Amino acid sequence: MNYQEIKKQVEELVQTNCRLMGLEPWGMDFAPGTGKQKGVLRVFVDSPEGVNIDQCAELSRQLSVALDVEDLIPGSYNLEVSSPGLNRRFFYPEQMSGYTGRKVKITLKEPRDGRKNFTGSLLGTENKTISIQTSPDSSWSFQWDEIDRARLVE
Missing domain, CATH: 2.30.30.180 (Ribosome maturation factor RimP, C-terminal domain)
Incomplete structure (x- = not known):
């Protein structure tokens, strides 16, 4: 599977989990690991009311399980979930x-x-x-x- 296919499948997984929680996916970044350094998958979510840390933590837990089950991303990586912030x-x-x-x-x-x-x-x-x-x-x-x-x- 190439990078674009992986990205598309991860985006679909993120969108599904966001909808279940009433959140809007804002965007995502993936920086693959190099050598012994782990990759980083950053997921940004928002909602009309804003997003709090508990919602980010819950989405992170759900995505972590789903990503492990689907095994879409090769190698080890860290998952970060946050709001887009003021300087979005x-x-x-x-x-x-x-x-x-x-x-x-x-x-x-x-x-x-x-x-x-x-x-x-x-x-x-x-x-x-x-x-x-x-x-x-x-x-x-x-x-x-x-x-x-x-x-x-x-």
Whole structure:
């Protein structure tokens, strides 16, 4: 099984367990282990009321059992479950739509005009295009597939 297949199956498992608990999956990261170092699977969840530590702990227990039974991830790894937090990372462009006017940091995969990092107010998202205003007379638009990371800045 390749990485994309594993990711898809883990995402489905996370979505199912989140729905059972009334939580919304926000996103996930997986950093595979290298050498003797364990990998890390980070799962971020949210809900309209927010997420507390007890909910994260319960979801972690449920996911841990489900992941062990399914044996989807090769090798050893640590599972971390948390809320996305105040400086939340955006995993999909659709997640940004509720944050228009808020300050965001965009890191590009490849430099544009000699820089990769752009911080400014989110002007909007449309058709996977993210637009931000970095100063009163400067705005930028980026296609989602150009972006390495996007997150809120508080």
